[in-house]
Amino acid sequence: MTSTAENGAPRTRTPKETRQGIRRASVFLAARSLKAHRRAWAAVFAAVALAGTLLGAFAIVIGSLLVAQPPVERYGAADAVVAANQRISYTAKPWGSKPKTATAYLPERAGLSRAVLAEVRGAHGVARAVADDSVPLTLPGGRPAVGRSWPSAALTPYGLTAGRAPTGPDEVVLDTALAHGVRVGGTVRLQIDGPARPYTVSGLASAHRSGSPAVFFTEHRLSALAGHPGTVDAIGVIAEPGVSTGALHDSLRAALPDGSVRVLTGAGRGVAEQLGALGDRDDLLALLASIASTVVMVALLVIAATISQAVYQRLPGLALLRAVGATPRQLRAAVGHEVMRVAPAAAGAGAVGSVPLGLLLRHQLTSASLPLPAPPWLFLAAPLAAAVLVVAAARPVAALAARAVTAVRPAEAMSSAASAEPGEPGRFRLGAGLVMAVVGFGAAGTATLQSGQLAAAAASTSALGLVVAVALLSPAIARTVTRVLGAPLRRSGGPAGFLAASALTAHARRLGAALTPIVLVVAFVCVQLSAGTTLERATDAGAAAAVRAGLTVDGPPAGLPVGAATAVRHAPGVRAATGVLHSTVVLAHRSAGDPVLDRVPVQGVTAEGLTSLLDPGVTAGDPARLTGRDTVAVGKDRADELGVRPGSTVRLRYGDGTEARLRVVAVYERALGVGDFLLPHDQLAAHMSAPRDHHILVALDVTSDADAVRAALAPYTGFRLRATAAADVRPVPAPDRQGLLVVGVGVIGGFTVLSVISTLVLITVGRRPELALLRLIGARRSQLVRMLMAETALIAVAGLLIGTVVAAVPLVAFGLSVAGTLPYLPPAQYAVIALTVTVAAAAGTLVPALWTAAGRAALKHRTD
DSSP, rough: OOEOTTTTTEEEOOOHHHHHHHHHHHHHHHHHHHTHHHHHHHHHHHHHHHHHHHHHHHOOOHHHTTTOOOOOTTTTOOSEEEEEEOOEEEEOOOTTTTOOEEEEEESSSOOOOOOOHHHHTOOOOOOOOOOEOOOEEOGGGEEEEEEGGGGGGTTTEEEEEEEOOSSTEEEEEEEEETOOOOTOOOOOEEEESSOOOOEEEEEEEESSOOOOOOEEEOOOHHHHTOOOOEEEEEEEEEEOOOHHHHHHHHHHHHHOOOOEEEEEEEGGGGGTTTTTHHHHHHHHHHHHHHHHHHHHHHHHHHHHHHHHHHHTTTTTHHHHHHHTOOOOOHHHHHHHHHHHHHHHHEEEEEEEHHHHHHHHHHHHHSSSSSSSOOOTTTTHHHHHHHHHHHHHHHHHHHHHHHHHHHSSSSHHHHHHHHHSSSOOHHHHHHHHHHHHHHHHHHHHHHHOOHHHHHHHEEEEEHHHHHHHHHTTTHHHHHHHHHHHHHHHHHHHHHHHHHHHHHOOOOOOHHHHHHHHHHHHHHHHHHHHHHHHHHHHHHHHHHHHHHOOOOOEEOOTTBBBBBHHHHHHHSSSTTTEEEEEEEEEEEEEEEEETEEEEEEEEEEOOTTTTTGGGGOOEEEEEEGGGGGSSSEEOOOOHHHHHHHHOOOOEEEEEESOOOEEEEEEEEEEEEEEHOSEEEHHHHHHHTSSSSSSSEEEEEEOTOOOOHHHHHHHHTOOOOOEEOOGGGGGSSSOOOOOHHHHHHHHHHHHHHHHHHHHHHHHHHHHHHHHHHHHHHHTTTHHHHHHHHHHHHHHHHHHHHHHHHHHHHHHHHHHHHHHIIIOOOOOHHHHHHHHHHHHHHHHHHHHHHHHHHHHGGGGGGGGGOOO
């Protein structure tokens, strides 16, 4: 580029001067464009703001989870807690990579050797070290409580309000919250390891902080009730005066070099109380990470579609600038400056809006075992990070959208902009769309050949690939839609139908832009809702088919002692009975070469008479051999995944971390209904923190009734008899995430619906000259309204059909591979989706067009 010097001779501009000139020109063009095209950029502002709100809200929740710790209640007065390591690891070398390590939290308490107590007491700075055990128990009326030793009362702390400490095996101190009229010297019946029996109340005590109510025994009696005299749950440590927490921690760590022992101080003490809290946190983080990745994808697609449509409507103006000499770099810079003038303010507004939405999502996740903190820095850092992400994504999208004109020569720019379809997808976009379609269908095919998490991951990849393929191929898909649906619209729609079909045929790119967000919302919501309902339906069907017991005995919240099932089994008229234990095992395996530790729910049952109570659909082996301490029955899909059959060996870890090699005695097909593993009752009980039966399954003789069962359970408290349901044979349910799923789907679906409305409004506003011209040449207002209604109907129907197909492909693969059935979505839920899409399409098309189509307003229109 050249300029004229003072002597009249041409002077070549320096690169810096060239860049400054381009910048000044682009800034000038951007400022004029924002004023002239404020409606289009208002839609971009809304899309970026909503994306920032959604991403910021999820960032707040994920950040809150990352710093969350279980509350400290039981060990509130302890300066430190020594406990066994509740985390295990598994290291493996993936294909062609360095070794990787997977970790998982144990769901049952790992025992701490009682010998450690002497080492802790000998550490420098320790004033007192107390062994702490606990047992679940039931008070009259089925009220749950925790049994502890009286010396451990100092760790909370508890203080006597009346009476004295227990001195004999039949004496207890009651928490005042449990007394309910019981006085010192009175008796209370407690159900612990057998039938309820009376204990003398030697004293009453109250805690200085809230927590689980406790009943205190002598240390010797509590140790006997706990059933593991060689180990303790934890050791509470009280420091000497003047010893800091940090110094105490270092002293204990030096005295306990074994890596299997943890020293917990500060907020970390709560980990020793709530064993499952951190494991649940990891599961929640994995779920939220999956949802957040979808959120990012949805947000980027929406921002890209909105910016592309805003730039597309300005192609004639950009083409004119190109024709009079504006360089491609200047035009791309101008569009980029326009976006950067809008995006930061929009992202800032989204950051502010993300705070209340993040608080709503956080409320859905907060529980008593894992309250989520709300540090002030999080509500600044998380929204700011989301704002930076959406702003960073907006600039390159704008540059790509402007290539429709900047890529052509100046002489060809006006003809390109005036063509029926400027901005037709190029070879790269078409090729990329076809590649993503192949990836989507290929992943769906892969999912049908896999099982478990591999199938779910492949189905998720399929859904993502197909959604992106639809976004890239939207103009071509739109042309196909107009050919298929446009013909009947022309024949049966009258003049309005003819106008609608012609308009959609002439502007396939515009129709594609309208279809993309509708397909996105339909596919996303259908996949999220149908995956859960399909799996739940198949699980219920499998469990219902497995039920053979006619009667179930429910226990109190603390569970029924093992002796209750034995008493029922020996009652007259009882053909078979088994107590059911619920626990979790940890299975180490590889997924695509990477090490994985899966926490799998399991059930413990008694093999004697099991076929009269439960029919898991055995395909090989004999469940009657489910006895001893080294046997297991395995679900068919899991057996295929592990490559085992009857006689093979399965390696797993019990919930307390004990590693075991178990011999497979049976393989069954109803694993969805009864779980992947069935273990002998006593074998599983030996590795549980509280081996109490959740319920008892009972099969009666034909001529018997439940009276004999009630009589056998008379010494026990808190039980209830009822008919057996399918849920009674299912493994312990995962934590209820339905509320989170509904809120997450609702928030993301709502955001996408708003993007549907925003995109359609932007398209309709850009059609003002077209609609005004139709009015000028004689089209009646009623004809234009009917035309717009026909277009809206076609857009809604096409979006629903395409979105349903996009969702159906991965869902069919997921359903067949994981659940062995076709996907299922309740008709009422799909009706809500269809109604929402239709209303959104009408709101985005009809409402903004009515003013343009009405009377003289058409003659006064101003182009945006």
